[in-house]
Amino acid sequence: MNIVIWSAFIILILVLLYVWYRHRVVKRNPPQTALASFSTSQSSVFPSLQSQLRELVKIAWTTEQSFRHPQFLLNLGDFAHTTAPDQVVEVLIRHAKRVTPGFQVPYMVPRVLVTSIPFAAGMFEEDEEGWVTIKVSSDLFQDKLAAQAILAHEVCHYILSNSGIRKSSFEINERYTDLCMFVCGFGEIFLAGYKRQPAQNDYRPGHHLGYLTDAEYQFAHQYVMQLRQSKELAPPSELDIVKKRLRQLLYSDESACERNIEAERRRSPHKSEMELYRDAIARLERDRGR
Structure with a gap:
């Protein structure tokens, strides 16, 4: 009986030593994430995103006009003179009209409200008469980069709805809306504000906006830029x-x-x-x- 007890005790000690060793090795040499090693040539990593992006691009970049505009990506400097959320929306809509002529980009700037939104950062609402309201969470509005990222997403809801592009479920619609931002040239604006660590943000303890993972957002941005630069899907002149x-x-x-x-x-x-x-x-x- 004593031999059995001692054998079990020794096995337990060995298991605990192995677990401690593995923990130490992993901590000192953390595994590389897909994001760290990603390249656009590895498009098979996200085949559904690739096909969804191509689907949107084929609709959006339908004329030479899309490629004539010298600036595809909006940048933070384009919002230097915006002081109100509706002005941010106006910049986003104006840019989308230039680079995505295939979408039915609305002319009207909708009503934009900064308000309390339980469990959400932003919201797109359209009433029975077609009037649109975009809401931004007051908790996030003080963070300018986060507010711009939220508005980029909600404006893409507006664009896709006006273009008659709707999918079968809430989650799929939201993922297409996230992808639409990159097709419209909003990628850098969204990536600058969608994820904030507590140390970067004095207003609230960090956030992660959107419906995709970090690696999926990086893939979407880089894949769209690859398509843009290669002109693989450029329309005929x-x-x-x-x-x-x-x-x-x-x-x-x-x-x-x-x-x-x-x-x-x-x-x-x-x-x-x-x-x-x-x-x-x-x-x-x-x-x-x-």
Whole structure:
């Protein structure tokens, strides 16, 4: 009996020593997170986010106008002269209209209220007559970066609702709304204020806004910037569109396209290539009675 007790005692001591050793090793050498080693080439880490972002981009960046604007990302300096929440919303809406022409971005700045919101940082409300109110928690409003992050999210609710983009559940809608911020160029604004540690914030003991993880937010921001810079999903230019139309009219006969453009160039040598293609299309459609 004594041998059994002593054997159990020794095993217990060994287990406790092993647990202590592992705790010490992990504490001194913490595991690397997905965020630390993330790169946009590892898009398979978040396949659903990748497909959702591409879905929104294909709707939002539908014309050349989206890529003509030299500034895709809003930055903190763009809010230097804003003193009221409705002014922040106005800056966000104006920017979204420039870079996401495919969305039905509203013209009207909604009513914005700073008020007590139990268990929420912000809220988007639309009544039966279509009037919209955006609310910001008074607990967070004193933190300017947090307030801007909240308003960026709520404005995207406004944009998606006006564009008729609604998903099947509350959680999916919220995740799409978070992703919409990055597609609209609000990424840096949101990332600057969505997460605050207690030491960074004199107003309340820290916060983490939104519906995605830190790593998912970093992925969304970097993946959208990769798409933007590569122009992989860039829409065709106006010239590409008229060239395609002429090819359609001539049944994809490239030599016939060249002959028609040369004929137009002889008639109007000073016109631009765009004008020549438009004239050729108009002439063919007229000749065919369209």
